[in-house]
Amino acid sequence: xxxxxxxxxxxxxxxxxxxxxxxxxxxxxxxxxxxxxxxxxxxxxxxxxxxxxxxxxxxxxxxxxxxxxxxxxxxxxxxxxxxxxxxxxxxxxxxxxxxxxxxxxxxxxxxxxxxxxxxxx
Amino acid sequence: xxxxxxxxxxxxxxxxxxxxxxxxxxxxxxxxxxxxxxxxxxxxxxxxxxxxxxxxxxxxxxxxxxxxxxxxxxxxxxxxxxxxxxxxxxxxxxxxxxxxxxxxxxx
Numbered sequence: 739x740x741x742x743x744x745x746x747x748x749x750x751x752x753x754x755x756x757x758x759x760x761x762x763x764x765x766x767x768x769x770x771x772x773x774x775x776x777x778x779x780x781x782x783x784x785x786x787x788x789x790x791x792x793x794x795x796x797x798x799x800x801x802x803x804x805x806x807x808x809x810x811x812x813x814x815x816x817x818x819x820x821x822x823x824x825x826x827x828x829x830x831x832x833x834x835x836x837x838x839x840x841x842x843x844x845x846x847x848x849x850x851x852x853x854x855x856x857x858x859x
Numbered sequence: 860x861x862x863x864x865x866x867x868x869x870x871x872x873x874x875x876x877x878x879x880x881x882x883x884x885x886x887x888x889x890x891x892x893x894x895x896x897x898x899x900x901x902x903x904x905x906x907x908x909x910x911x912x913x914x915x916x917x918x919x920x921x922x923x924x925x926x927x928x929x930x931x932x933x934x935x936x937x938x939x940x941x942x943x944x945x946x947x948x949x950x951x952x953x954x955x956x957x958x959x960x961x962x963x964x965x966x
Contacts, residue, residue: 775903783903783946783957799954833902843950844909845893849902 740764740848742834747853754824754857760817760834760850767812768792771837773846774808774819776830776855784830787819791840802828824857831855861886863947863958871966872937880932880961882947887927891951894923894932897960898943906945907932939965 746758758774773788787808788797796808806828807820817834831854835846862885872878882892890910895903905914907923910930920935934941942965947958 782959785955797953838908842955843891845905845914845948845950847905847914849904852902
């Protein structure tokens with residue numbers, strides 16, 4: 739069974755940093771694109787970052803470009819989201835989600851339980 | 860960015876009802892359209908991918924149709940466990956955007 743387990747959320751002041759981790763079991767990272775999706779009551783669901791199965795290409799939404807960075811460690815089967823220069827509007831539940839294939843086209847079929855990031859002074 | 864508009868935004872229905880939820884996109888996404896179900900406090904769950912393909916393990920009372928700019932998720936016979944929020948997502952154009960959600964409530 740494929741499982742994704744996120745960690746690293748918490749309370750941080752505006753301008754601060756956090757690193758989210760997502761440890762996967764039951765899958766080989768190189769066979770699937772992986773993403774971070776966040777959810778807020780006001781803006782709904784937003785796919786903020788993704789990395790292709792090969793690792794050759796990454797995606798970051800304009801709203802986070804230059805501040806949030808996706809990466810992965812294949813040896814640890816772990817996906818990361820480095821979050822710098824955090825803003826109040828980054829407050830959300832962050833989900834790690836696996837794509838059905840090497841890219842993002844055919845949906846996200848496995849999700850973690852979510853980790854909450856709160857940016858507040 | 861492609862905008863996705865779901866209708867209705869909320870819907871009251873009864874157990875056993877047949878329900879249709881529509882998702883309209885501002886540009887064609889061919890069939891790169893996925894549907895998710897979210898129960899409060901849980902992560903979204905993939906139901907339908909590529910507009911009409913049923914995700915493994917999802918009961919066949921769920922079905923999807925459409926192409927281009929208009930898509931429909933149909934639940935043929937509502938059960939108690941289907942009262943949730945449903946989202947569409949397009950994966951044709953970056954950024955891969957979601958609809959605002961349709962909340963399905965018990966009448």
